[in-house]
Amino acid sequence: DAKTTQPNSMESNEEEPVHLPCNHSTISGTDYIHWYRQLPSQGPEYVIHGLTSNVNNRMASLAIAEDRKSSTLILHRATLRDAAVYYCILTGANSKLTFGKGITLSVRP
Amino acid sequence: NAGVTQTPKFQVLKTGQSMTLQCAQDMNHNSMYWYRQDPGMGLRLIYYSASEGTTDKGEVPNGYNVSRLNKREFSLRLESAAPSQTSVYFCASSPTGGYPYEQYFGPGTRLTVT
Numbered sequence: 001d002a003k004t005t006q007p008n009s010m011e012s013n014e015e016e017p018v019h020l021p022c023n024h025s026t027i028s029g030t031d032y033i034h035w036y037r038q039l040p041s042q043g044p045e046y047v048i049h050g051l052t053s054n055v056n057n058r059m060a061s062l063a064i065a066e067d068r069k070s071s072t073l074i075l076h077r078a079t080l081r082d083a084a085v086y087y088c089i090l091t092g093a094n095s096k097l098t099f100g101k102g103i104t105l106s107v108r109p
Numbered sequence: 110n111a112g113v114t115q116t117p118k119f120q121v122l123k124t125g126q127s128m129t130l131q132c133a134q135d136m137n138h139n140s141m142y143w144y145r146q147d148p149g150m151g152l153r154l155i156y157y158s159a160s161e162g163t164t165d166k167g168e169v170p171n172g173y174n175v176s177r178l179n180k181r182e183f184s185l186r187l188e189s190a191a192p193s194q195t196s197v198y199f200c201a202s203s204p205t206g207g208y209p210y211e212q213y214f215g216p217g218t219r220l221t222v223t
Binding site for chain 2: 049101
């Protein structure tokens with residue numbers, strides 16, 4: 001599976017938008033881009049996924065670069081509850097998830 | 110719906126003891142997974158079951174065995190626990206029949222081996 005690169009951490013202010021970047025320069029044409037997050041002391045939870053087009057759901061938006069070598073998870077208005085580790089994961093046809101260390105998001109009140 | 114449930118929530122074992130971690134899902138999912146998460150690390154896949162009656166090794170299967178008891182239940186057994194198996198264990202499930210599909214995770218079992 002192709003690898004992803006994320007910053008170790010990011011800080012944001014409550015009620016402001018947050019843009020979490022992910023680089024995946026070796027992505028293949030059939031790889032989907034998934035985002036999961038893990039709140040403290042909990043199991044991961046699905047956030048969003050996409051292939052080529054930008055995607056929106058009730059939790060977040062996913063912006064995918066035209067060449068698909070990078071993507072950005074957008075939280076439109078961060079809340080304290082959004083403080084978590086966010087994982088950017090590529091999946092091929094076997095759809096197995098390979099978790100890296102993710103990016104730790106801190107939200108300031 | 111309870112989603113994915115795991116028992117126990119916490120467990121302390123002595124080196125050499127055995128135990129079984131239980132996982133059940135009520136979402137009628139075909140696929141189930143066991144992961145471990147060490148401090149400060151991402152999750153690593155131990156075993157998975159693509160459907161009832163099948164199991165396959167993941168990234169770190171040594172020291173573990175699994176049983177897909179039925180469609181709902183997937184257990185993970187440590188035959189002879191070692192301190193290196195101290196970790197948080199997560200079970201997950203997902204539907205199949207379409208790609209891609211999201212995985213739903215349980216709350217985890219925190220295991221300490223002394």
